């Protein structure tokens with residue numbers, strides 16, 4: 001049986017392409033890149049939701065960790081960024097290179113993706129689709145089953161391995177053809193589009209850009225950027241303050257050596273993390289911000305428990321920071337529209 005490698009995100013488009021290729025009698029080996037920018041980072045040993053969805057279609061799924069490449073691409077995107085911080089063209093090329101290596105190692109005949117011509121402004125324009133094909137070394141061997149009939153026939157189509165007439169000719173942003181095809185192919189459960197990559201999220205992209213201006217971010221810093229409210233402190237560090245119980249628990253999970261954790265001592269309130277070396281003045285600011293998100297009345301003072309990782313806790317007596325101070329220090333999006 002001929003084999004093909006499919007790049008899958010776990011979204012509807014990639015699920016449809018897996019089925020379209022499988023129904024032509026071709027075995028599908030799926031490749032899923034685990035990006036740093038997904039809102040939910042899988043715990044060690046946890047199977048990403050996307051993998052479960054594609055496995056349910058009867059395809060074997062291999063995963064590849066994109067962490068290192070993700071950081072390199074946002075630092076130096078060769079082909080530029082999209083509207084936010086998303087280096088989609090570099091990212092597509094990187095993923096396709098991984099797929100090409102897998103294709104060669106497994107003796108597969110071609111690679112396919114769920115791309116739809118004209119669906120995304122940056123990476124799915126015709127000339128960009130040709131560019132990524134060339135840059136990944138997959139010229140003539142990269143099939144886009146959802147738009148195949150709008151594109152030049154590829155080698156597997158010309159060789160008769162794939163019947164072009166049983167592939168699709170979708171183009172543009174409408175999702176209706178895909179939803180109709182899902183019903184035809186018996187795919188009833190799939191995620192809603194968008195929301196998969198935080199680099200396209202205005203708030204996250206802004207925080208990442210600001211942090212990268214100040215320091216060389218690590219994967220652990222990126223995880224912190226996904227949680228809570230972020231405030232600039234005087235020494236250039238940030239205080240990250242939980243917005244709700246889920247954030248507080250996540251922040252407690254993310255704490256690492258060098259971090260300082262703050263919580264109001266006697267009343268309910270958020271967990272705050274300060275990453276990096278923090279002096280007494282900086283911690284006093286973080287304590288005041290922490291109290292701002294408790295029920296402490298303005299001007300009243302309370303104890304805040306402060307603990308550096310691996311050290312004994314101590315307390316700081318502080319009053320809640322003013323609304324004005326918090327507004328000034330909050331790292332928020334400066335939208336131009």
Ligand code: SF4
Pocket residue numbers: 035037086087088089091092123197198199200
């Ligand atoms: S949206 Fe994010 S994951 Fe998708 S191609 Fe662009 S940068 Fe990569």
